[in-house]
Amino acid sequence: GAVVSQHPSWVICKSGTSVKIECRSLDFQATTMFWYRQFPKQSLMLMATSNEGSKATYEQGVEKDKFLINHASLTLSTLTVTSAHPEDSSFYICSASQGDAGTEAFFGQGTRLTVV
């Protein structure tokens, strides 16, 4: 099956610093990747959709300058949380798709971000 690797699995950073999370498709080319955020005991909310080589499309209410998304290759997308604050602490999960209609996306294992 298709494998998506997300790194790191967990990270603790100081308030005001930036953190980069990587999402890699290991055995397929992902033309589209998605980033979700999950607060404790809540559901997953889509943050943005990224297509290889183009700017990400952000969902309403998500600060694009706060959450920088780069999808520079067909196997890698990154999410950078800039100037992180404690309220950014959350579980971030990516998914990757080959982009064809009717093709499902495959999820990474998630990244637990704690900002102190």
Place this chain on the structure above:
Amino acid sequence: AQSVTQPDIHITVSEGASLELRCNYSYGATPYLFWYVQSPGQGLQLLLKYFSGDTLVQGIKGFEAEFKRSQSSFNLRKPSVHWSDAAEYFCAVSTGTASKLTFGTGTRLQVTL
């Protein structure tokens, strides 16, 4: 916009008992439908999916789900629950493309011995 409703926030069942988790969606056409399971602190595992065809879908770990168009539902079932099934279960839908998902609020399953 599409939406997904999981009416039950928390369900407790005894080990060996049957289970049904409810999921209703709101969308004009037939969406792509998914059930995922998430253990504490872990990522998502796909249990099963419905794209088209037979409305009764078999998944992993003994789970099945039935798509009922008339009720806009995609309920998850298991005939005999195991203690290891305790987790959070999410129903998700997608339209147009199967890859961009809208998740329900989740149902937390507790299994008593």
